[in-house]
Amino acid sequence: MTTVFFLTARVCKVMMLCLVIGHTGLLCADTGILQRLAVPPLTVLSPDVDVYPRNHAIVQGQNGYLYVGNSEGVLIYDGENWQRIPMPNGKLVRSLAIGPDQRVYVGGYDGFGYVEPDVTGRMVYHSLADDFQQLREPGFADIWDLLVTDNAVYFKAVSDLFRYDPDTGEIELWQYEGRFGALLADKDEVYVQFRGQGIKRYQQGEFEPFQMLPQWHEQTYDLIRLADGHWLGNRRDGAWLEMRQGKVSVIDIPGLPPGNEFFDLSLVAPGVIAMANKDGAIYILEWHTRVVRRFEISNDVLLGVTGARNGGILALNDLGVLHIAWPSPWQSIDARRGLRGTVYDIENWAGQWFALGSAGAFSLSQGAGEPVFSRLNWSNHEAWDLLPLGPSKALFADSYRLHMVEHQQARTISHGALYPRILKPSRFSDKRVLIGTELGVAVWVDEADKADGYFSLDWDGLGTLVQSLVETAVGEIWLGTAHRGVVRLRLDEDYGRVVDIDYFDTSGGIEYGIDGEAKLAWIDENLIASTSAGLFIFNGNVFEPWQSGGEAILSGQILTMIQTTNDEVWAYSHNRLYRRFEQQWQQISMTGVGRGALSSHWLHKDLRVFGANSTLLFYQPNAPKVNRGGFEVQLNRVLRGKGESEQSMPLYIDTPQLVPANGRVVFEFALPSLHPPETTLYRARLSGFEDEFGAWGRATRISYSQLAPGEYRFDVQARDKAGNISAIEPFDITVPYPWYQTWQAKLIWTLLIISLLWLVIRYLVQYRTRALAQEKSRLKRMVAEHTRELADANRKLESMANVDGLTGIANRRRLDSYLQHCALTSQERGRPLSVLLIDVDHFKRFNDSHGHVKGDAVLRDVAMLLGECLRRSEDLLARYGGEEFTAILPGADTETALSVAQSMREHVQQSGTGVTVSIGLASAPGNQLINVQGLIDLADKALYQAKNDGRNRVVQSDDIRASAG
Numbered sequence: 001m002t003t004v005f006f007l008t009a010r011v012c013k014v015m016m017l018c019l020v021i022g023h024t025g026l027l028c029a030d031t032g033i034l035q036r037l038a039v040p041p042l043t044v045l046s047p048d049v050d051v052y053p054r055n056h057a058i059v060q061g062q063n064g065y066l067y068v069g070n071s072e073g074v075l076i077y078d079g080e081n082w083q084r085i086p087m088p089n090g091k092l093v094r095s096l097a098i099g100p101d102q103r104v105y106v107g108g109y110d111g112f113g114y115v116e117p118d119v120t121g122r123m124v125y126h127s128l129a130d131d132f133q134q135l136r137e138p139g140f141a142d143i144w145d146l147l148v149t150d151n152a153v154y155f156k157a158v159s160d161l162f163r164y165d166p167d168t169g170e171i172e173l174w175q176y177e178g179r180f181g182a183l184l185a186d187k188d189e190v191y192v193q194f195r196g197q198g199i200k201r202y203q204q205g206e207f208e209p210f211q212m213l214p215q216w217h218e219q220t221y222d223l224i225r226l227a228d229g230h231w232l233g234n235r236r237d238g239a240w241l242e243m244r245q246g247k248v249s250v251i252d253i254p255g256l257p258p259g260n261e262f263f264d265l266s267l268v269a270p271g272v273i274a275m276a277n278k279d280g281a282i283y284i285l286e287w288h289t290r291v292v293r294r295f296e297i298s299n300d301v302l303l304g305v306t307g308a309r310n311g312g313i314l315a316l317n318d319l320g321v322l323h324i325a326w327p328s329p330w331q332s333i334d335a336r337r338g339l340r341g342t343v344y345d346i347e348n349w350a351g352q353w354f355a356l357g358s359a360g361a362f363s364l365s366q367g368a369g370e371p372v373f374s375r376l377n378w379s380n381h382e383a384w385d386l387l388p389l390g391p392s393k394a395l396f397a398d399s400y401r402l403h404m405v406e407h408q409q410a411r412t413i414s415h416g417a418l419y420p421r422i423l424k425p426s427r428f429s430d431k432r433v434l435i436g437t438e439l440g441v442a443v444w445v446d447e448a449d450k451a452d453g454y455f456s457l458d459w460d461g462l463g464t465l466v467q468s469l470v471e472t473a474v475g476e477i478w479l480g481t482a483h484r485g486v487v488r489l490r491l492d493e494d495y496g497r498v499v500d501i502d503y504f505d506t507s508g509g510i511e512y513g514i515d516g517e518a519k520l521a522w523i524d525e526n527l528i529a530s531t532s533a534g535l536f537i538f539n540g541n542v543f544e545p546w547q548s549g550g551e552a553i554l555s556g557q558i559l560t561m562i563q564t565t566n567d568e569v570w571a572y573s574h575n576r577l578y579r580r581f582e583q584q585w586q587q588i589s590m591t592g593v594g595r596g597a598l599s600s601h602w603l604h605k606d607l608r609v610f611g612a613n614s615t616l617l618f619y620q621p622n623a624p625k626v627n628r629g630g631f632e633v634q635l636n637r638v639l640r641g642k643g644e645s646e647q648s649m650p651l652y653i654d655t656p657q658l659v660p661a662n663g664r665v666v667f668e669f670a671l672p673s674l675h676p677p678e679t680t681l682y683r684a685r686l687s688g689f690e691d692e693f694g695a696w697g698r699a700t701r702i703s704y705s706q707l708a709p710g711e712y713r714f715d716v717q718a719r720d721k722a723g724n725i726s727a728i729e730p731f732d733i734t735v736p737y738p739w740y741q742t743w744q745a746k747l748i749w750t751l752l753i754i755s756l757l758w759l760v761i762r763y764l765v766q767y768r769t770r771a772l773a774q775e776k777s778r779l780k781r782m783v784a785e786h787t788r789e790l791a792d793a794n795r796k797l798e799s800m801a802n803v804d805g806l807t808g809i810a811n812r813r814r815l816d817s818y819l820q821h822c823a824l825t826s827q828e829r830g831r832p833l834s835v836l837l838i839d840v841d842h843f844k845r846f847n848d849s850h851g852h853v854k855g856d857a858v859l860r861d862v863a864m865l866l867g868e869c870l871r872r873s874e875d876l877l878a879r880y881g882g883e884e885f886t887a888i889l890p891g892a893d894t895e896t897a898l899s900v901a902q903s904m905r906e907h908v909q910q911s912g913t914g915v916t917v918s919i920g921l922a923s924a925p926g927n928q929l930i931n932v933q934g935l936i937d938l939a940d941k942a943l944y945q946a947k948n949d950g951r952n953r954v955v956q957s958d959d960i961r962a963s964a965g
Contacts (some may be wrong), residue, residue: 002746005303006840006900011410015864017171017817018294021647022505025337025392028600030187033353033371034333034353034364034366034609034616034618037333037337037370037371037723038331038332038333038616038618039295039296039324039331039332039333040295040312040324040325040326040327040328040330041324041325041328041330041591041593042297042324042325042916043322043323043325043674043675043676043741044064044319044320044321044322044323044677045077045320045321045322045323045674046320046321047068047070047075047077047082047320048081048082048816049075049082049084049410050074051070051071051072051073051075051084052070053300053318053319054070054071054073054092054318055068055069055070055071055075055303055304055312055316055317055318055320056069056070056092056093056095056304057069057093057094057095057303057304057316058096058304058305058306058314058315059096059097059098059104059306060098060308060309061098061102061104062098062101062102063102063478063631063632063634063672064079064309064310064631064673065077065078065079065242065672065673065756066191066314066321066672066674067096067104067115067506068096068316068321069092069095069096069106069107069108070084070092070093071092071093072084072086072092073085073086073087073093074087074090074093074096074104074106074115074125076115076123076322077635078636078669078670078672079671079672079673079677079680080105080181080670080677080680080700081482081670081671081700082388083123085123085124085125086125087106087108087109087111087125088111088125088127088446089108089109089111089318091108091110092108092109092142093106093108093113094107094108094109094142094143094144094147095107095143095144096146096152097146097148098148099114099145099148099153099166099754101116102116102117102649103115103116103166105118105146105148105155106125106151106309107143107144107145107155107156108139108142108143108738109141109142109143110129110139110140110141111127111129111138111143112127112128112129112143112155112162113125113127113128113129114126114128114356116284119647119650119651119652119653120357120443120637120638120650120651121635121636121637121638121648121651122637122648126327128155128162128164131164131169131171132162132173134164135171136173136175139414140157140158140159140160140166141157141158141546142157142158143155143156143157144156144158145182145183147183147184147185147188147190149185149188150188150301150868151165151167152164152165152166152190153165153166154183154190154192154194156183157180158179159170159175159176159177159179159180160173160174160175161173161174161175161176161180161192162513166680171207171518174207175925176194177805178194178196179195179219179222180192180194180195181193181195181209181216181219181220182220182221182222182223182233182934183542184222184223184224184225184231185225186225186229186231187228187230189201189202189388189605190202191223191460193216193219193220193223194408195217195218195219196217196305197212197216198210198211198212198213198216198217199211199212199215199216200606211243211246211248212322213248215248215249215250216241216248216250217239217811218234218235218236218237218239218361219235219236219253220233220234220236221235221259221262221265222234222264222265223235223260224265224266224267225245225272226267226271226287227271229243229244229245229246230242231243231246232265232273232287232840233259234260234262234265235260236260236378237260237447238258238259238260238261239258239259239820240252240253240256240258240259248917253285253290253292254290254292255292255294256275256283256285256292257283257307260535261278261279262275262276262277262278262283262454263277263278263301263302263303263304264276264302264303264304264305265305265405266305266306266307267307268305268306268307268313269307271286271287271288271644272285272286272287273285273287273403273525273829274305274306274307274313274315274341275305276302276305276315276316277302278301278302279296279301280296280297280298280299280300280301280302280317281294281295281296281297281298281302282294282297282302282305282313282315282324283295283412284313284326285660288559288626292806295324295326296336296370297315297322297633298315298317298322298379300317300318301317301318302315302316302317303316303317303318303876304316306583307778308323308503308506308674309631310630310631310674312324312325312326312328312674313326314674318810327400327623327624328623329619329620329621329623330590330593330617330618331617331618331620332593332615332616332617332618332665333615333618334614334615334616335407335614336364336372336613337370337371337372337373338372338374338375339355339362339373339614339615340357340359340360340362340373340615341357341359341360341377341613341614342357342358342596342597342599342611342612342613342813343355343356343357343599343600343611343612343613343614343616343858344356344358344382344383344384344385344599344600344611345357345383345384345385345386345600345611346600346601346602346609346611346616346636347386347388347601347602347786349386349394350387350388350391350392351902352364352365354386355373355616356383356384356385356386357383357599357600357611358382358844359375359382359614359848360375360376360378360379360380360382361375361376361378361379361382361383361386361396361500362374362375362376362531363376363397376408376410377410378396378403378405378410379396379398379399379401379403379410380398380845381399381844382399383396383397383398383399384398384399384420384421384422385397385420385421385422385423386395386405386423387424387425388422389758391447393405393406394408394432395423395444396410396455396632396789397420397422397423397435399418399419399423400416400417400418400419401413401414401415401416401418401420402414402418402435404451404452404453408620411452413444413452413453414442414455416948417441417595417944417948418435418437418442418458419437419438420435420436420442420721421433421436421437421438421465421466421467422434422435422436422438422466422467422468422469424436424469424471426448426471426473427473428474428523431446431447432444432446432456432495433445433446433923434444434469434471434477436466436467436468436469436479437460437466438464438465438466439460439461439462439463439464440459440460440461440462440463440466441457441459441462441466441469441477441479441489441498442453442457442458442459443456443457443491443495443496443551444456445495449756456494456495456496457495457496457497457498459498461498462479462481462487462780463484463889463937464483464484465480465481465482465483466479466480466481466482466694467481467482467517467519468480468519468520468521468560469479469520470520470521470522470527470590472527472943474493475490475491475492475493475495475499476488476489476490477489477491478520478527478532479520479833480518480519480520480529481516481517481518482515482516483515483516483517483933484503484516484954485503485504485505485510485512485516485517485531486503486504486508486510486518486520487502487503487504488502488504489501499702504542505934506544507754508542508543508545509536509543510529510531510536510540510542511531511533511534511536511546512531512532512533512560513531513532513533514816517531517532518530518558519558519559519560519561520533521560521561521562521563522563523561523563523569524563524566526538527542527724528546528561530557530558530559530560530571531558531562532552532556532557532558532774533577534546534555535551535554535559548569548580548583548585549580549583549584549585550552550580550584550585550586551585553578553585553587554571554578554585557573558569558573559572559573559578559904560573560601562601562603564603565739567581568581568607569581570601570603571585572598572601572610573598574591574597574599575597575598576590577590577598577619579621580921584678589621589722591721591722593617596612596613596614596615597612597613598610598611598612598617599612599613607619607620607623608620608733617623621873627771628700630671630720630722630724630726631670631671631672631673631726632671632726632727632728633669633670633682633716633717633718633726633727633728634669634671634672634728635651635667635668635669635714635716635728635729635731636668636669637666637667637668638651638657638665638666638667638668638714638731638733639661639665639666639668640657640663640664640665640666641664642662642664643662646666651731655732656732656733656734657731657732657733657734658691658733658734658735658736659707659733659734659735660703660709660735660736661707661709661735661736661737661738662706662707663705663707663735664703664704664705665703665704665707665733666701666703666704667684667698667701667702667703667714667716667731668700668701669684669701669718669728670700670715671718671720671726673720673721673801675720675721678698679720679721680698680718680719680720680721681696681697681698681749682696682698682699682700682716682717682718682720683695683696683697683699683716683717683720684699684702684706684714684715684716684717685715685716686712686713686714686715687706687713687714688710688711688712690714693717695763697720697956699822702716707735708735709735709736710735711732711733711734712732712733712734712735713730713731713732713733714730714731714732714733715727715728715730716728787930801813802814804878804879806856806859806860806879807859808860808863808877809863809867809877809878809879809885809954810876810878810879811875811878811879812878812879812880812881814876814878815876815878815880815888816833816877818876818878818888819828819835819888819932819936820932822888823924823930823932823935824889825890826890826891826924826926826930827925827928827929827930829926829927830926830927831890831891831926832891832892832893832894832924832925832926833889833890833891833892833921833923833924833926833930833935834888834889834892834893834894834896834897834921834922834924835884835886835887835888835889835921835922835923835935835936836887836889836897836900836901836904836920836921836937836938836939837880837884837885837919837922837936837940837942837943838866838880838884838885838886838887838917838918838919838920838943839883839884839885839917839918839919839947840858840859840862840884840915840917841915841916841918841947841951841952842885842915842951843855843858843882843883843915844883846858846914848916858875858913859883861911861913862885862908862913862915862917863877863879863885863907865904865907865911865912865913866887866904866907866908866917867886868907869903869904870887870889870900871889871892871896871919873902874890874891875887875888875889875890875892876888886939887900887901887904892923892958893923893925893959894921895922897921897923897956898921898956898960899922901919901954904917904919905918905919905952905953905954906919909952916951916952917952918943918946918947918948918951918954918955919943919946919952919953919954919955920939920941920942920943920944920945920954920955920957921939921942921954921955921956921957921958922935922936922938922939922942922956923956923957938957939957941957942955942956942957943955
């Protein structure tokens with residue numbers, strides 16, 4: 001069998017379990033438990049209107065608007081804004097149902113009716129309870145359920161059932177002391193449960209007995225029609241009822257809780273029922289297969305559920321609406337299951353799942369209830385990689401050391417400055433493990449007579465992070481590094497010494513971005529390198545561009561690449577996912593998956609698992625495809641005038657609407673969407689005033705003033721998160737000409753011209769001159785204003801591009817640019833240049849103890865304190881990354897820089913922030929060529945020395961070299 005290696009910074013070890021250590025008896029992982037815990041993409045839409053947070057019902061209109069029954073009325077969401085329509089009596093809305101066109105029927109407390117837009121688009125409530133006062137005075141309390149059929153609407157209270165015919169206005173009322181239960185429409189028939197008696201059917205104005213069986217005596221909450229003569233219901237005593245061809249029985253559905261634990265049931269697809277559970281979970285029952293899926297989506301009780309019109313499921317709790325994108329190829333396990341930090345590695349070992357990352361090592365354990373991720377005590381540092389060696393033995397890499405894990409207990413087997421990042425079995429020896437470190441390469445050997453093995457190589461001469469590692473031949477190892485590109489090492493036959501080093505640059509056929517980063521992979525028995533400049537393949541001598549089939553879509557990204565089969569290759573960057581199948585690349589949509597940067601992977605059969613920020617993302621290539629076509633952008637209101645004279649204009653008429661000359665017209669619009677509003681963009685145009693659409697933006701209200709007489713047409717387009725564009729039906733307006741431009745006035749002017757030609761000509765000339773001057777002045781003001789706005793925007797963009805968003809000091813981009821500038825200036829002027837690398841001591845421990853909000857505040861305080869210690873304006877303090885800062889001191893020799901560093905350290909220590917800093921110092925004289933990267937590396941080594949010496953101290957690079965000597 002051909003051995004295929006997946007050589008990336010986060011090595012997928014599923015295949016390794018079978019190929020490298022298969023003799024130990026380990027089996028390929030069972031993904032069932034992970035799939036059971038995963039949930040589809042979820043969007044939460046919370047009302048931003050001032051109402052009491054208690055909701056009762058949810059429906060979605062045909063145009064995509066959401067309607068929520070709330071304790072203070074009906075809440076309506078158009079994709080951008082919420083509005084409230086109160087009930088006339090100020091009471092709650094208990095139930096909702098969609099009628100024809102844009103009508104929504106409403107059941108409240110002692111009242112019911114419907115909501116629909118008037119001619120101006122304003123949503124208006126129409127009461128129907130008044131029509132029934134001749135039959136029943138108020139006092140029927142809540143309308144608990146609504147049923148809309150082709151020819152009637154039913155409003156059900158506890159002991160009252162109202163029927164309303166929208167076409168004729170005919171009304172009927174039934175009262176039953178024993179109380180009503182579930183309502184159901186099956187084809188053209190309407191059925192109602194009479195609790196204590198059974199099911200009755202509506203026929204010619206009366207409810208006639210249908211099934212008066214004991215199974216129907218107990219209250220039934222919901223009835224779902226699954227097929228002709230086939231129903232499913234849930235009773236108050238918890239039983240599930242099935243009616244098949246007239247026969248009723250109590251059934252048990254494995255995996256489904258009792259029926260009284262659900263507030264609402266809804267048929268969301270043929271044979272598919274969604275259920276809102278009291279524990280905050282959505283249950284999905286596929287009736288024909290009896291498969292039950294459970295998605296835990298809320299910490300609150302779920303009060304309602306319905307199918308979304310453009311795909312997915314809508315659920316309701318007291319805080320808002322939750323949209324579940326189901327079925328979806330994407331699902332996730334996130335922090336609600338205990339997972340924390342960026343996930344660097346995913347592993348299944350000895351029948352247990354592990355996730356390793358910036359917050360440590362986590363294992364998936366059963367606990368008292370549902371399985372959760374629990375943090376292991378293997379290390380207090382970042383966890384980078386786990387390599388099983390057998391059913392009870394594995395290697396584990398944390399930030400500083402290599403550990404041996406046996407029977408779930410870890411012991412250290414390396415020194416404290418190894419900095420291991422990648423653990424990879426050798427292709428040519430089952431006893432040897434290759435280790436990519438933060439500074440180079442190590443080799444660990446599994447020696448039978450040594451419990452902890454031994455290191456045949458510990459080489460840190462590379463000086464940069466190894467992100468990927470490929471062993472192509474005995475003693476030949478290729479490295480993809482963070483800053484030095486692709487490196488080839490040749491070792492002696494015992495893997496104990498580096499014999500030769502080759503650095504591949506443009507002369508070796510490979511190009512890099514600014515930072516010199518590269519990742520390697522083994523694809524189709526070839527060595528592939530990925531840089532920000534493209535993909536390259538090694539031809540045996542040099543690299544050349546890799547023609548992989550549509551690779552243009554991959555350009556500009558550094559990719560982790562994995563080959564799963566001979567035909568299928570996967571690649572991902574921090575925010576993009578690609579699949580190459582049958583020699584063609586395709587981008588995989590991640591719409592709705594906003595879980596941070598992709599950082600690791602685990603591939604198995606038809607399931608792809610990717611690690612991100614506190615999240616495992618699951619992609620199933622063979623998941624059912626659902627048509628999720630969006631809705632059309634809606635023109636909600638058009639207003640004319642302003643202030644007290646502002647009035648709404650009719651929307652649904654064909655003739656152009658009049659706007660007074662020099663008046664004001666306002667257009668309000670929105671795209672009904674279940675995505676977060678900020679993902680939708682709009683652009684508009686008023687033909688006759690502007691020829692082209694404006695730029696895409698977030699404005700949903702546009703006003704025009706001082707329009708000249710003429711014909712205008714308003715158009716607006718919306719672009720949703722998936723890139724779909726929709727447009728409104730154009731809205732036409734007319735600004736009438738003033739009276740003196742009508743034909744009657746022109747006739748009078750003609751008569752006057754005959755008698756007073758010279759006076760009229762003089763008047764018209766003067767009038768037109770003034771009008772042109774005014775228009776020219778207005779246009780000049782507009783140009784000047786737009787010019788100022790553009791200049792302000794450019795200044796803001798430049799500032800944002802060079803400033804760290806958290807601390808307000810210079811960011812890494814500004815640092816790199818300024819350091820290069822200082823190096824050139826120092827060389828030209830013969831001035832020394834010093835660099836300080838500053839690290840906040842034990843910052844991860846501080847974050848774990850005080851939380852990230854406090855951690856962010858401390859970083860801002862430390863930045864301010866460090867800045868106060870700078871000498872002059874040309875000194876620069878920048879955020880280097882995470883809790884690290886860098887200070888550039890042009891003109892400062894070692895003694896001066898040391899003074900500044902000590903001042904910074906003491907200033908932070910005495911500040912009361914609760915943290916200290918360690919500082920590494922490196923200086924370069926001004927009379928020689930300054931190697932910027934070398935200067936940074938010296939300062940970095942000095943910083944590590946300061947941390948190893950106990951932290952809260954300053955170490956200069958000369959001290960390190962003296963110590964080494």
